[in-house]
Amino acid sequence: MFYCNATQKNLRRMTRLIYQCALIVVKGNRFLSENKLLQELGWNTFAQRTSYLSITMFAKIKLNKNAKIIHEHFFQDLPANIGRNIGKLKILFSKKNKFYNSFYLKMIRLWNTLPLQIRLEQNYTDFIKHMHQKYNIHEYKHINLYHYDTEIDNIYLKIRHQCSKLNADQYKLHFVPDPKCTQCGKNKQETNHHYFMDCNKYDQQRKLLKQNLTNITKEFKKYNNRQLVQLILGHKNDKIDNMAYKNAYQFIKLFIVTTGRFV
Numbered sequence: 001m002f003y004c005n006a007t008q009k010n011l012r013r014m015t016r017l018i019y020q021c022a023l024i025v026v027k028g029n030r031f032l033s034e035n036k037l038l039q040e041l042g043w044n045t046f047a048q049r050t051s052y053l054s055i056t057m058f059a060k061i062k063l064n065k066n067a068k069i070i071h072e073h074f075f076q077d078l079p080a081n082i083g084r085n086i087g088k089l090k091i092l093f094s095k096k097n098k099f100y101n102s103f104y105l106k107m108i109r110l111w112n113t114l115p116l117q118i119r120l121e122q123n124y125t126d127f128i129k130h131m132h133q134k135y136n137i138h139e140y141k142h143i144n145l146y147h148y149d150t151e152i153d154n155i156y157l158k159i160r161h162q163c164s165k166l167n168a169d170q171y172k173l174h175f176v177p178d179p180k181c182t183q184c185g186k187n188k189q190e191t192n193h194h195y196f197m198d199c200n201k202y203d204q205q206r207k208l209l210k211q212n213l214t215n216i217t218k219e220f221k222k223y224n225n226r227q228l229v230q231l232i233l234g235h236k237n238d239k240i241d242n243m244a245y246k247n248a249y250q251f252i253k254l255f256i257v258t259t260g261r262f263v
């Protein structure tokens with residue numbers, strides 16, 4: 001019984017393919033961050049999917065959900081370690097690489113990295129619930145929060161992924177020789193923070209943006225400039241519900257349109 005015949009090279013290729021599909025969905029370019037994009041869309045990488053499916057199958061065998069004969073065969077001589085290693089399985093060594101990567105040995109190694117609460121779980125349905133939380137399956141961070149239809153959506157997507165037309169981003173991609181802001185006389189780098197919170201040219205629009213954001217929920221009133229930029233870049237706080245975020249993004253897009261920086 002071997003764990004997923006695919007080589008690392010092929011796994012990487014499959015992940016690349018998922019990334020290409022994601023680019024088509026959001027109409028993006030290849031400068032978008034792979035991890036961030038998949039997280040934003042709520043997609044799992046191929047490696048995440050295989051490890052999730054394998055570990056749940058392993059748990060099924062371990063918790064004696066499958067045929068008893070398999071359970072007895074797999075777990076007959078595994079003494080559980082004591083102390084902080086409680087619930088971990090004994091690692092078996094193999095001389096050959098082929099067996100080192102086999103399902104059984106690989107799953108034991110993966111099992112030992114799970115949190116204590118999950119390792120000690122005796123109920124299979126509860127185990128799945130914990131795993132969903134760990135692997136973020138069905139509980140996606142940004143699901144349905146963003147749109148990818150209009151040009152402004154596309155500009156905002158690039159701002160989140162730090163590959164927009166702002167000079168600091170362009171400098172990072174080796175497109176311009178100087179990261180400094182040319183819109184004001186402050187002689188500072190034109191980063192996302194400078195564009196949204198600092199640049200003199202957009203003072204009026206910024207005032208409106210802050211007003212609008214603070215009108216949405218009380219939580220946003222507590223935010224300082226740095227936290228507001230984090231919100232704009234897509235970081236989420238558990239205290240705030242999705243509706244507030246959705247409203248916030250409308251006003252952020254309004255700011256982007258009215259400043260006219262990306263025309």
Ligand SMILES: [Zn+2]
Nearest residue numbers: 181183184199
């Ligand atoms: Zn400026």
